[in-house]
Amino acid sequence: MQSPAEHFQQLAQWLREHVQAPERFTFSYNAEASDFIRFNHGKVRQAGHVQQTKVYLKLVDGGRQADLELTLAEDLDSDLQRLGDGLQQLRQTLPLLPLDPYLQLNDAAWHSQTEQATPLPPAQAVIEQIGAAAQGLDLVGIYAAGPICRGFASSEGALGWHQANSFNFDWSLFHANGQAVKANYAGQAWQASDFLQRLQQSREQLDHLARPLKTLAPGQYRAYLAPAALDEIIGMLCWGGFSARALANKDSPLQRLYSGSSLLSPLLSVSEQVSDSLSPRFSYEGFPRSDVSLIARGAASGRLVDSRSAAEYGLEGNGADGGESPSALQVGPGHLPQAEVLAQLGTGLYISNLWYLNYSDLSAARLTGLTRFATFWVEDGQIVAPVSTMRFDDSVYDLLGSQLQALTAERELILSTSTYGERKTSSTLLPGALVNSLTLTL
Known part of the structure; x- marks a missing residue:
């Protein structure tokens, strides 16, 4: 055969x-x-x-x-x-x-x-x-x-x-x-x-989860975002955030970052790392793909450019596919050991997953979404109760900017679960994130 x-x-x-x-x-x-x-x-x-x-x-x-x-x-x-x-x-x-x-x-x-x-x-x-x-x-x-x-x-x-x-x-x-x-x-x-x-x-x-649910009042809370929760936020940024076309048309959620008017935390570095990933090292348009640094220590450092954007805007292409979205995204690790997350969190929210995210203000990279599975209230480094589903509304420039305290040293590989039409090759490798403040609205 x-x-x-x-x-x-x-x-x-x-x-x-x-x-x-x-x-x-x-x-x-x-x-x-x-x-x-x-x-x-x-x-x-x-x-x-x-x-x-x-x-x-x-x-x-x-x-x-x-x-x-x-x-x-x-x-x-x-x-x-x-x-x-x-x-x-x-x-x-x-x-x-x-x-x-x-x-x-x-x-x-x-x-x-x-x-x-x-x-x-x-x-x-x-x-x-x-x-x-x-x-x-x-x-x-x-x-x-x-x-x-x-x-x-x-x-x-x-x-x-x-x-x-x-x-x-x-x-x-x-x-x-x-x-x-x-x-x-x-x-x-x-x-x-x-x-x-x-x-x-x-x-x-x-x-x-067997313990009684704790209901929180709207407000700002210290929080730990597990890799799966952070993946939802990073995934939203991939909707045009790093796209040369979206940036040229001024409709990227990271427009302010790429214009230099806003910065993210120097703890944060993001790259499209095709090397040794599950994604092919060539695009369906027939261009070899290269590794691209997208955010370096909180500042914009590169964008994804397909052949059409290269021709239209006079840019050098780097093998991005037509959607100009990452397919092998990596967020650099930090120095916080996973075993010390609860102790470093102290009192606040441990968020395993976020769901149903959307932009409440795209130009400000402001996101809204829900906590859902396994979100816990932590006191003095100990989980004390599961938390009722809550809505958050916050800007990426705060969550991954001024409020980002630490990233974990360990990272988790998350593969796309999409099977619509076929299994996908896209992946994300990223740590968890400890933030000083996350805004819950209801």
Whole structure:
């Protein structure tokens, strides 16, 4: 049976032989072979396997471009027939389209190949580990695992291949009173000891949820944002925050940071770190991707630029995809040991997760959202009560600026749980954050 890499290379070679100059093409290849296992009450309720391949073909001629998406059968003869039909369809469409003033193709014949083939345990072994560890727990979750492949080829001779194994176990533990703890374990090498440690932490938090709920009055509170909570805030900033296009159009939530009129804490450094990540080192537009420092010690230091923004605004592209959002974001670590978080917090909020975030004032990078799973009230370094769901409303320039006291030395890898259409390769590596003040509104 053909490997995905061989399948991709044969399709790309066929295109090189059948696309006729002055026509030019780009060809992107997305494939996965994923196990999906759903748990309820700590037992398997649904198990399945998805194997799929999608390709994106773009044809360019005389300053015009047309593209289409095809789902392949992973049978070479059938797939070549579909590709041929698609190529003919694009040829018929091109003369009907206007010239694209920002069309920019990469003329370089670059080559890139990465394969991160760390073996994953068989699904049965993972099921047995989870089932044994979840005895007596109302565990609900989904485990997704397997290789994800990305390929790119062009008429100019560019050829890129990326394949990486990964897993993502996203779960919640429910208490009889209806409260829940949400947790996640993800990466490329499943370690039973690491999973058990994460689950034990969830068990301990579940025990705290048995205590009566504490309701807080609106106001400002000292708080610790666990990595999953900080990820929600950083994720909101990725909606245009680092985009060259959004910054040029003055609708980035970090406009003030990039104009130099506002700063974040010197403790904060953020980068797009494609090297050794789960994301390919090339864009679907056919440009090699590089690591980019986005925020250095609280000041803007770089932005994500795709080929169209480069052409429109006279910038140098750095391989960003069309949305100009990070896909391998890293927040630099601090010096606060995770074991000392509660002691350093003293009295205040321990926030495991934030939910339903949105901008209450985009130009001021002001966010609103809800606490939800496993938010606790801490006194003198000890958890004393779970806290009722509260809404917060605060500016990133405060939370990650003037009010940021410390970042943890340990960081957590969080992979995208999105499976809409396909599993994603995006990831975030980030610490927890201790802040002097978080504003709760109701």
